[in-house]
Amino acid sequence: MVTGERRARRRGEPLSRERIVEAAIGLLDSAGEGGLTFRALAERLVTGPGAIYWHVTDKDELLSAATDAVVASTMTTDTAGATPQEAVRALALGVFDAIDAHPWIGTHLARDPWRSPVLRVFEHLGRQVRALGVPDTDLFTAASALLNYILGVGGQNAADGRGYGPDANRTEILTTVSDAWEALDPEEYAFTRAVAGQLRDHDDRVEFLAGIDLILTGITARLNPA
């Protein structure tokens, strides 16, 4: 009977790696990176903290699993019938939006280099780069450049979302930053001050894609020399 009661409390489902990762994602989304705690997780799953260690080795492994789950779900974009350029944009935007929705993955992607979540993105980018007609010797460089740019933006955006709280308005953030830039030392930060105004009415996604296009242009410029 006691066992029956416990089952009921946790909705009949027994503890499993899947349920743990799912709960971790929920915790990370609602409470941020600092919110993921074995104690909080245990409470959500109606167990003790020790139970989680039966299914998961580490907090690091748990974070990786959570990140992987989110990234994998965005990598399903259908790219059939699109040009390689369009496919790259779609892929990149998928990662961008995923980080926007789950800022914590941005931070973790940057620290978990060639493990599965990142590798997945690399693979799909690479296929499109190959479709672009890039010679074998340049494939790695081209795919890496795209990947690293995407991860770089992701890290920055994750930090933005973290630093200003999840409720903060994008335009509000941009205005704040823009104001701060305009107050910088005119000599030491001449360039930054000059572009501060452009920041104010900015679409992050558009800007992100403009960077992707810049790299794509660089890649294809090599293919058809003037």
Added chain:
Amino acid sequence: MVTGERRARRRGEPLSRERIVEAAIGLLDSAGEGGLTFRALAERLVTGPGAIYWHVTDKDELLSAATDAVVASTMTTDTAGATPQEAVRALALGVFDAIDAHPWIGTHLARDPWRSPVLRVFEHLGRQVRALGVPDTDLFTAASALLNYILGVGGQNAADGRGYGPDANRTEILTTVSDAWEALDPEEYAFTRAVAGQLRDHDDRVEFLAGIDLILTGITARLNPA
């Protein structure tokens, strides 16, 4: 006399923000990100942990200050007489090498977006982009693309250095990763497997610069359309 003894113990210098940051950098370099502890720092400075809080608000602020100090020192590269392209390469390489020497800044740069360390790099990149002749409306995009790529690579490299320990050989790491890639599922990771061989004899710095050149090509291709 007691005061005199204490002074002697800490080499006569009183506690100061500067000394704290300096000690923090030393701790981070020798013991990694996990090694920076207020207790360990206090021991190094021959005080109690509370004393540090008089000069520094936060652990986060301390990390920022440490990162800033390291980045600022690399931003002094003399770019006079160089072409903008050369200057961008020199700047980028400066950041790359700094992260190689202090892997912990890679992680922190990625999470500290528009604060001073990153802004410094952005400013200097921007000046060179402007020197390239990029029109005002595209300045921000071009400088951002370069910056984000650099930060992306930095984050990955920092993670590499962290995951494999500071003593690990670069070529050893590459061999390990390359082997792992070749063992991947042939269908799911067709592209990654195909380029795994290229990874084996790879120069990280050369590869990094190749990515920079790709973006530079993209930037200048816009200037002189075919």
Added chain:
DNA sequence: ACCTGAACACCGTTCAAGT
């Protein structure tokens, strides 16, 4: 003004004990 160090409120992780 600046430093001290005990104390508080947390962590991740382990492990004997249970079922």
Added chain:
DNA sequence: ACCTGAACACCGTTCAAGT
């Protein structure tokens, strides 16, 4: 096999008390 929850060894941070 799987779960429990107390316990261990740490953290960052605060704060009354000292000089």
